[in-house]
Amino acid sequence: MxxxxxxxxxxxxxxxxxxxxxxxxxxxxxxxxxxxxxxxxxxxxxxxxxLGQIAELRGIERAGDMITIGAMMKHAEVANSAEVKQAIPALAEMAELIGDPHVRNRGTIGGSIANNDPSADYPAACLALNATIITNQRKIAADDFFQGIFTTALEEGEIITQVSFPIPSQAAYTKFRNPASRYALVGVFVAKQADGVRVAVTGAGSNGVFRVKEMEQALSGNFAAEALDGVTVAESEMNSDIHADAAYRAHLVGVMARRAVQAAGARG
Amino acid sequence: MTATGIGAPVRRKEDQRFVTGQGRYVDDFNRPGQAYAYFLRSPHAHAVIRSIDTGPAMIMPGVIAVFTGDDLAADKIGGLICGWMIHSKDGSPMKAGPHPALAQGKVRYVGDHVAVVIAETLAQAKDAAEAIVVAYDVLPAVVDTAQATKASVQVHDVSPDNTVFNWHLGNKDETEAAFARAKHVTKIDLVNNRLVPNPIEPRAAVGEYDFGTDNYTLYTTSQNPHVARLVLSAFIGVAPEHKLRVIAPDVGGGFGSKIFIYAEETVCVWAAKKVKRPVKWTSDRSEAFLSDAHGRDHVTHAEMATDENGKIIGLKVHTTANLGAYLSTFSSSVPTYLYAPLLSGQYDIPAIYCEVDGVYTNTAPVDAYRGAGRPEATFVVERLVEKTARELGQNPAEFRRKNYITQFPHATPVIMTYDTGDYAASLDKALEIADYKNFPARKQESARRGKLRGIGFSSYIEACGIAPSQAVGSLGAGVGLWESAEVRVNPTGSVEVLTGSHSHGQGHETTFAQLVSDRLGISIDQVSIVHGDTDKVQFGMGTYGSRSGAVGMSAIAKAIDKVIAKGKKVAAHVLEASEGDIEFKDGRFGVAGTDRSMAFGEIALQAYIAHKFSGQDLEPGLKEGAFYDPTNFTFPAGVHICEVEIDPDTGVTKIERWTAVDDFGVIINPMIVEGQVHGGIAQGVGQALLEGAFYDESGQLITASFNDYCMPRAIDLPSFDVGMTVTPCPSNPLGIKGCGEAGAIAAPPAVINAITDALGHEDIAMPATPQAVWRAAQKARMPMAAE
Known part of the structure; x- marks a missing residue:
């Protein structure tokens, strides 16, 4: 150092x-x-x-159909939050799947989102849940925030203060871990809102987290795993490394998406 | 037997300090005035060093000295050695290229040592290392094992085609004749994947020089401190043997990687005198990945011949073994004499012929890693046996049984004479524990859930003890492989045992004390085990090859016998009886046929106060030493059965059941033995499913951290069902065979045999990662789709 x-x-x-x-x-x-x-x-x-001593970056609150989480809230705090578990259980479960207990008791939602690691979990949750990233300067829709691996809409010196999540009617996250690092090799977050279904994928894309519009359309018509039969993602847009080549990642996106829909359905 | 004697599952004495953070490892030693070493390592796999400018580093804050290979050469410090001579088929000696501790003129792998900075702090040493200017002419690299001899790249001048040796063992003509009359021949191509050892404690060294006494001290993470001292003095020439003290304190795992004598400890001892300061180096994990000696890395083609009755009649094997960029300390022995002599497995195979080509590549040196040669041999034999059974349409368990050796001693065609064993007993017990008869029902149940279930066997054997000095000497070893012990009885009756073995996780402080407890009738709390310091223990060969029970404890047993014999002489004087009438039983010396007796501790006191006998008749004191050299290797063997379930959608292989039935001979502490079995299986499963060290074409290690190199975790493993069978080893006084490597030897073929059983085809390599298994499962599905 x-x-x-x-x-x-x-x-x-x-x-x-x-x-x-x-x-x-x-x-x-x-x-x-x-x-x-x-x-x-x-x-x-x-x-x-x-940023660890800034009280205003902490806290979790529910207001109407929104859950808002302070940027310095740790993964373990989100995973164990009664309000998050009640409102968006898929988000609490996703936080519980990050890293190991040491990581979950240090790592934060704001840090994860600002870093936008292509294998991080939170970016998929933000995109699928249509979250709003709130900074000390403005509010940014998740769709505009994530701009490719390790790249975000944040300006130099801009600080994330909170993340706001609309509460979905159904949602689930399934992750296939990289066997070595246990980061997401492929993670798929599926969320059903009144205005349709959103599907976000982390770990797999060569340009970082992304939405799968074809899956969203299919699931908006029929929120069931069968609806995804025959829906694929393009290998050419997948990442490739020693753990998983593009074909395997593309295949896993389909498997994980179906399992996420099943899990969301099972929750009712 | 005492409550803490042989066979008692007593808790490990050493764990109190380990689990409370009181262990003392090399990095815990800080010497007055200590400076810090940092090694500048090659970023290139292969390059000529045109120049090294240390000037900018020398003027950095806190820098004490910067040294290069020229400085070592100027002081006539020799290169690192390979201590096992292998001769090629044509009789020529192996081609050992120079291995300087700091590079001279050329670097040969990423991580090779270019220069060392000694500074007041580690951070300053690192800063200065960045300021060293090295001009490299980068050369193309050769990394691929199978292609090494065909490459245009030449790693060492001494070997134009990168061949270290073309070695062979067995009888070629008889083997060819067996294949000529075979009814069936089974062929297989195998890669035994390269592994990074990754003990939890990285390597470390502190070198110190005392100008008053001209004595050197080296604290080092070693499995064999006396061998380190011998090599550093007699071969590398850093210090005279009698002036060098090597201390290997608590060591946090080795798995073979801490047997070897590396550049870093060599430089630390030498530099301590140069800079007149103690010099410390502690590897970080990144350095460990690059520069610890790796394991395995074989490419093999093998064929097995069977006759019309399904009996194995011949085996031929060709292996290319990657030895890396330099020959590490025992590297040449691993793919030769620790490998081919095990190719008979547990089977009566009349004709075996094995050829091994050792090759150089621009990768980290490869040397012994848990099992060392024997896992590679077992993988060949057990994959081939399984495949042969399948091709013959025979049950794999019964095919094995039909070919088991049943008469002992049994001389194989590849050097070894197996002394004892009952392989069918282990198989029967394993089949029962594994509930083999209900496997078809479990497979059906899995299929109903869309999963593929498979079962795989591994009937392994290993040669441990490593072993009679005459035998290993005739095979090229540069040292004898006996062990020493000294048993010091104190006047109060407590006992200190000095052993040449070294414990780095094995629990010797407990098991060795159990032997003393058993023989002398005292509690293990009355026994201290001393090891790991050349100033305390006169000499020893260290711990590897599952040898410390069979050889190290046998030396202790021999010394204890001498203590008891001396105690009888003392007792004869004290109890006023003739020596021939003194019996030692249950911790008491007594006069036969009388009720006169004294406890062991009372006789010990009498030996020291020496009031009851004349110095003319008997020497005072109670202390005996022994050297023990076994008459044979030991042959632990057993049967492991692995049952897996594969999710064909993701390729994830889940180990559902694991049965291990091992014959380790007499067991000192069943709890510790079971722990060794568990750890060994975990490492073997790691090799089979998860671990693999991969270099890219330019020679960069792409699995250089835990982010990409996958170590086994608890969640990857099932609860193990461990059983034992016992045939005592006849070649040592305790009947011990050894248990440290069995799991790592047995596990990989059991896993792969289970996966190939589940898939219905043989086309899967280690590590069988989810991606690889998914692809193989797709291939398995294709013919079904066509039906």
Missing amino acids: YAFEYHRPTSVKEAAGLAGQAEDIKFLAGGHTLLPTMKLRLAGPANVID
């Missing part, structure tokens, strides 16, 4: 101010991507701004 200046603001305003003044900054949320990268000397920011 290279030497760096460490900052620990207590408000979003202070954090944004620090970000505006300092050169070469990185925000530190749970640190599960940033810190290993720094330890391996693959990243060496001059300034690290730790």
